Amino acid sequence: MARISFIESIRQAQYEELARDPKVFLMGEDLVANVFGTTTGLIEEFGTDRVRDTPLSENGFVGAAAGASMVGARPIVDLTITSFVYVAMDQVCSIIAKSKYIYGGQVKLPLVLRMCMFYGNSNAAQHSDRNYPMFMGMPGLKIIIPSNPYDMKGLLKTAIRDDDPVMSFEDGTLWSQKGEVPEGEDHLIPLGLADIKREGTDATVVAVAGGVPLALKAAEELSKDGFSIEVVDPRTLVPLDRDTIIRSVSKTGRVVVVDPAHQSCSAASEISAIIAEEAFESLKAPILRVTTPDTHLPFFPNGEKALLPSKHRIVSALKRLLN
Amino acid sequence: MSLFMHIAQIYFRNRMVDMENLTLEQYYEGYLRMLRIRKFETRAEENHSKGEIPGALHTSLGQEAEVVGACMALKDDDYMVGNHRSHGHPIGKNADMKPLMAELYARKTGICGGKGGSMHLSDFSIGSLGETSIVGSGLPVAVGAALGSNMLGEGRVTLCFFGDGASNEGAFHEALNLAAIWNLPVVFLCENNGWAVSMPASKAVSVENIADRAAAYSMRSELVTDGQDFESVYIATKRAVDTARAGEGPTLVEVKTYRFAEHAVNMGRMLVDRGEELEEWLKRDPVEILRIKINEMVGDETRLKEIEEQVEREIEDALEFAKQSDFPDVADAFDDVYSERVSDFYGLS
Ligand SMILES: Cc1ncc(C[n+]2csc(CCOP(=O)(O)OP(=O)(O)O)c2C)c(N)n1
Ligand SMILES: [Mg+2]
Numbered sequence: 001m002a003r004i005s006f007i008e009s010i011r012q013a014q015y016e017e018l019a020r021d022p023k024v025f026l027m028g029e030d031l032v033a034n035v036f037g038t039t040t041g042l043i044e045e046f047g048t049d050r051v052r053d054t055p056l057s058e059n060g061f062v063g064a065a066a067g068a069s070m071v072g073a074r075p076i077v078d079l080t081i082t083s084f085v086y087v088a089m090d091q092v093c094s095i096i097a098k099s100k101y102i103y104g105g106q107v108k109l110p111l112v113l114r115m116c117m118f119y120g121n122s123n124a125a126q127h128s129d130r131n132y133p134m135f136m137g138m139p140g141l142k143i144i145i146p147s148n149p150y151d152m153k154g155l156l157k158t159a160i161r162d163d164d165p166v167m168s169f170e171d172g173t174l175w176s177q178k179g180e181v182p183e184g185e186d187h188l189i190p191l192g193l194a195d196i197k198r199e200g201t202d203a204t205v206v207a208v209a210g211g212v213p214l215a216l217k218a219a220e221e222l223s224k225d226g227f228s229i230e231v232v233d234p235r236t237l238v239p240l241d242r243d244t245i246i247r248s249v250s251k252t253g254r255v256v257v258v259d260p261a262h263q264s265c266s267a268a269s270e271i272s273a274i275i276a277e278e279a280f281e282s283l284k285a286p287i288l289r290v291t292t293p294d295t296h297l298p299f300f301p302n303g304e305k306a307l308l309p310s311k312h313r314i315v316s317a318l319k320r321l322l323n
Numbered sequence: 324m325s326l327f328m329h330i331a332q333i334y335f336r337n338r339m340v341d342m343e344n345l346t347l348e349q350y351y352e353g354y355l356r357m358l359r360i361r362k363f364e365t366r367a368e369e370n371h372s373k374g375e376i377p378g379a380l381h382t383s384l385g386q387e388a389e390v391v392g393a394c395m396a397l398k399d400d401d402y403m404v405g406n407h408r409s410h411g412h413p414i415g416k417n418a419d420m421k422p423l424m425a426e427l428y429a430r431k432t433g434i435c436g437g438k439g440g441s442m443h444l445s446d447f448s449i450g451s452l453g454e455t456s457i458v459g460s461g462l463p464v465a466v467g468a469a470l471g472s473n474m475l476g477e478g479r480v481t482l483c484f485f486g487d488g489a490s491n492e493g494a495f496h497e498a499l500n501l502a503a504i505w506n507l508p509v510v511f512l513c514e515n516n517g518w519a520v521s522m523p524a525s526k527a528v529s530v531e532n533i534a535d536r537a538a539a540y541s542m543r544s545e546l547v548t549d550g551q552d553f554e555s556v557y558i559a560t561k562r563a564v565d566t567a568r569a570g571e572g573p574t575l576v577e578v579k580t581y582r583f584a585e586h587a588v589n590m591g592r593m594l595v596d597r598g599e600e601l602e603e604w605l606k607r608d609p610v611e612i613l614r615i616k617i618n619e620m621v622g623d624e625t626r627l628k629e630i631e632e633q634v635e636r637e638i639e640d641a642l643e644f645a646k647q648s649d650f651p652d653v654a655d656a657f658d659d660v661y662s663e664r665v666s667d668f669y670g671l672s
Contacts, residue, residue: 029522033520053522056459086457087493123442125438295657296656298655299377299438299439299440300655303651
C-alpha cells in the first residue's frame, strides 16, 4: 500500500479501470490539460478519444453519456464542480434516472457522474453546493460519497463496474488528504457497506464526506473527557447501510448526524428518520443534526466557516447528549 | 428566404442605422474607464497574492477595450448582464469602484455585502442585472430583461456579455431563438477571448466565427475582428444598440479579444500554457493602443496624464475604503434569503 492523496486515488481508479476495460471512457471539461489533477498520465496512456475534452455543454455531454451507456460503453463523466450538474438536470433526472424503469428493464445505463463539492474556500453560493440530498430524492441514481482516499478509490472502481448510473460526490475539502491505498485491480468496496471509522460506546456520530474527519477530531477531543464515541461513515447514500447505523445506535443510545449539506431534507434528515423509525427504543436522548443551516454559503470567509459543520459544533452537540 | 436575401437584408438594415463617430470626450472617457479596469485588477491581483482577498479572482486584463467599448454604447439606464469575469463590466458602465473593491475584500460595504465576491461584482444601481458564474446562465436573463422592459413600455436595451465557451451551452440557443422570435431589444455580446479555461474556441466551437451562429436565428450579427481597438467595439455595439432601441430586434456581436492573465488566480491548477499566442497578443495592449491613438489625435498628453493621476487616486481610495470596512457578521449570512430555523444549530449562536 502506498500513501496517496484523495485526488491521486481518483486518478488511480480511473487509470486502472480504463486499462482493465476498453469500454470505459472518460469525458468532461479541461481533462486534457489536467486542470484538477485527476488525469495525470491518462492522456499519454489512453489518448484523447478515451480521455475526451468537452465544450461547455453539460446537458449535451451528460446526455451523450446516457446514450453511450445504452449501447454498451461505460462512460465516466467528470462534471468538475457539482454545481454545474444543474445545467444537466434534464438528462440526469429524466433520462439517466428513469430510462431503465420506464422501458421496463430493456436497457441499462452503466455510467458514472463525478463531481467535486467545492465549498469552504470562498467560492460563493453558485459554486459551493453539497447537493447529494437532491439526488437521494430521485430514485434510480446510486450515490457514493467517500471520506478518504482508500474509500474513494475502492468505491469509484466499484461504481465504474456497476450496471446502474452512479453519482460520485467528491468533497473538495478532502482533496489533499492522504492515506494508505492499495494499488491494483482488486481494491473494490461494495456499495451499501458502511464503515466504522472509530469504535465507541457512549454515543454514535454518523458522518458523511468532509464531516467524517471532523467527527473523528471531535471524538478524539471528547475521549480526553473520558467519553467513548463511535464514528460511522455510510460511504454510500444510495444504497444506504441501515443495519450498521442501527446496530451502532442500538449500542450507544445517543446519536449526532453530521452532514455538510443544508439541513432541510439533508442526508442527515433521512438518516435521523430511519433511526427514529427503527431504533427508537434504544434512544436515550434526541437525535441531533449538525449540518449547514438553510441559507446559502456566503463569500465572506467568517460567515462560510461558521455555517459549515466544525469540530466545535459536533463537540457541542455531543456534549448536549452526554450531559 | 434564401441565404443571400437574408444576408442582403441584414446588410441593408445595418446601413440604415447611422454610424455614430466618437467625440474626443468619448475617447477620453473610454480611456478613463479602461484604465480604471486595468489598475483595479492589477492592484487586486497584487493584493490577492498577499492574501488580502479570499477566493478566486477572474480578471479581464487584456479585454478592457471590448468591455468599455460595448458599455459606452449604452445609455445609463440600459440594462446589462455579465458573467464570472465580472470586474470589468460594472467599471465599464461607470460604477463606483469603492463598493466593488470592498466586495473583493469580502466586506460589509461591498456591492453585494460580501456575499458574492469576485465572480459577482454586480451593481444594480447602474443597470446591472447580475454577474453570474454558472456559464451561460446570464443569457436567458438578458432576454427576460428585454422582454420585461418591452412589456412595461420602457424600451430599454439589454447588453449581455458572455464568453466563447458560453456559446456552447444550450441556454445560448434558447436565449437567441427567444430574442429573435419576440424581436427583443437585446445585444448579445460574445467576448471571444479564444479560450474557455484550457479549451481553445477553435476546438470547441463548430463554426469559424461565433457571429456566424446568428444566421441560424435569422438574427443580425456584427463581427469585430480587432477587439483590442476601443473604437471598433464601440461602433459595432452602438449599431446593435441603436437597432435594438429602434425596435428592430436583437443582434449577436462577436468581439475577438484575449485575456492576458490565467483563467483565474487561485483556482486550483488552472494555469494553461498558451505559448507564443500569448506573447503575440501581449503586444497589442488595448489600453496602450487607445492612449497612442488619443495622443496622435491631440498631440498633447496633459489630459491623459490627468486621467492617469485621477485613476491612481480613485484606486487608492477604493483600496482604503475596502480595507477600512468591517467584515459582515455571521448573522448577515441569513439575510437576503428566506430562511427558517436558524437559531438552533449547535455551537452556532
Ligand atoms: C456551467 C458551467 N460549467 C463549467 C464552469 C467552470 N468554468 C468557469 S468559467 C469557464 C470557462 C468559460 O469560458 P468562456 O465562456 O469563454 O469565458 P471566459 O472565462 O473565457 O471569459 C469554465 C469552464 C462553470 N462556471 N459553469
Ligand atoms: Mg473565453
